[in-house]
Amino acid sequence: MTSFSQISKLTFKNLNKKTILYVWIININEKGNSLWFITGQDSSSCIQIVVKNKELISQLKEIRKAEKDSKKEEELEIELTKFQLINANSSNKDLPFPLVNVKEDNKYRYRYLDLRNSSSKKLLLIKNKFCYELRGFFHKRGFIDIETPILSQSSPEGAKCFVVPSNLKGRCYTLPQSPQVFKQLLMVGGLGKYYQIAKSFRNEDARSNRQIEFSQLDLELSFTSVKEIKKLVEKLLRTVLKKTFGYQIKIPFLSLTYQEYNKETKKYESFRHPFTIPQKKYIKSLLNNKIKPEKIICEAFDLVLNGEEILSGSIRIHQAELQSKVLQILGYNEEQRAKNFGYFLQALEFAAPPHGGIGLGIDRLLATILQVKSLKELMAFPKNVDGACSLTGTPDLIGDAL
Structure with a gap:
């Protein structure tokens, strides 16, 4: 398998270099047909992903948006040049609770989702x-x-x-x-x-x-x-x-x-x-x-x-x-x-x-x-x-x- 990076390991030394990230898409913010911002999260941290390629944006439109969260934008951001959808929520499966202010019953019933916070x-x-x-x-x-x-x-x-x-x-x-x-x-x-x-x-x-x-x-x-x-x-x-x-x-x-x-x-x-x-x-x-x-x-x-x-x-x-x-x-x-x-x-x-x-x-x-x-x-x-x-x-x- 091709080597990949964790978000928390990215530094300014990685500027202008290509890297592979495996992330959950937490939020998609559309700024028209030629600019999207995606909040990506892995097991270590979050990062903002910039999408400027219209063809990629067209492909991303097929992905159902997850609910917005309240995370602050990180200092670093990356530009998306290629992506592959590995897995997605089932078409009829919304998240069972908001990603913030989770009630205790839901917190532990869906602990595997809560741990993404x-x-x-x-x-x-x-x-x-x-x-x-x-x-x-x-x-x-x-x-x-x-x-x-x-x-x-x-x-x-x-x-x-x-x-x-x-x-x-x-x-x-x-x-x-x-x-x-x-x-x-x-x-x-x-x-x-x-x-x-x-x-x-x-x-x-x-x-x-x-x-x-x-x-x-x-x-x-x-x-x-x-x-x-x-x-x-x-x-x-x-x-x-x-x-x-x-x-x-x-x-x-x-x-x-x-x-x-x-x-x-x-x-x-x-x-x-x-x-x-x-x-x-x-x-x-x-x-x-x-x-x-x-x-x-x-x-x-x-x-x-x-x-x-x-x-x-x-x-x-x-x-x-x-x-x-x-x-x-x-x-x-x-x-x-x-x-x-x-x-x-x-x-x-x-x-x-x-x-x-x-x-x-x-x-x-x-x-x-x-x-x-x-x-x-x-x-x-x-x-x-x-x-x-x-x-x-x-x-x-x-x-x-x-």
Whole structure:
């Protein structure tokens, strides 16, 4: 195929030179039979195309005009010398909505058209840049990008899980709320610097600041401390935000302390998961039942930005006896511990190293920084408040899906 240019790559060095562009025709402005102006758009930008050739104008008249948009004329323009119509709207297909001021229902039902708007596309490009810089940051520091299973088992992390039927009769998988246990097992396996931009799933009501399917930065380190992880997070955000947005944030961040006890259910709850280690001075008393759980302070922290929880992290339990005790305090009897956590407790018996890590909500962080109304704007094909997809109509009826 003949090489072609992207609009955004054109500069004044291209003046008086021929180039090939593949564009959508957004608008045609007729100035008589000998001069037309066309607004062309590709995946990178828009440009004004000047048509002075009467024969070309005659051919263009066969193309039905798209609705006008509100884009400003670009500084550069090109003169059309030849064109080929690759594809067009069906003869009876008008655009289902104006190209500007799109209502939310139409925005996501026809997301593939909405993404042609520069404002919608820009958010995805910013997210792409942010994730690119994240990966570069960790690659330079010797971290390993490892995928963990999507088909997994239910996890004790707060929200309900999505259930996935299995071909084994009466058996099922669940989708992960986080890669928590697997990344800890990687530490047991000697892979001491792990990260992943992981897909996570939480079966709960969608809100403006939550989605049932989302991306998070997942990180785990062996032989680390809260202090070291906090410094790493500060350096990470300072570096990546500088490269993505061009501004420098101040570090270190302000630190506060907290405790939590659910008085309504009269039971103790882990903040994110039951794998967080108590501070060293409490461990012996906890194992010997000489201290009340509410008196214990753990090695854990959250990062909050403008009232939004962006990140949570902790040092994990690396001893099987202590992990089993914490699960017992949280209400898991011996049978439940063996059934749900037996493989994990067994792994901790094989000289597991001390380790800790974080989970950072990428979409929530960017939404807070960019001041967008909903996380949906940072996702290519998000779910609505009912957890349904406006584009595909999912979830399907069970009988139709199986």
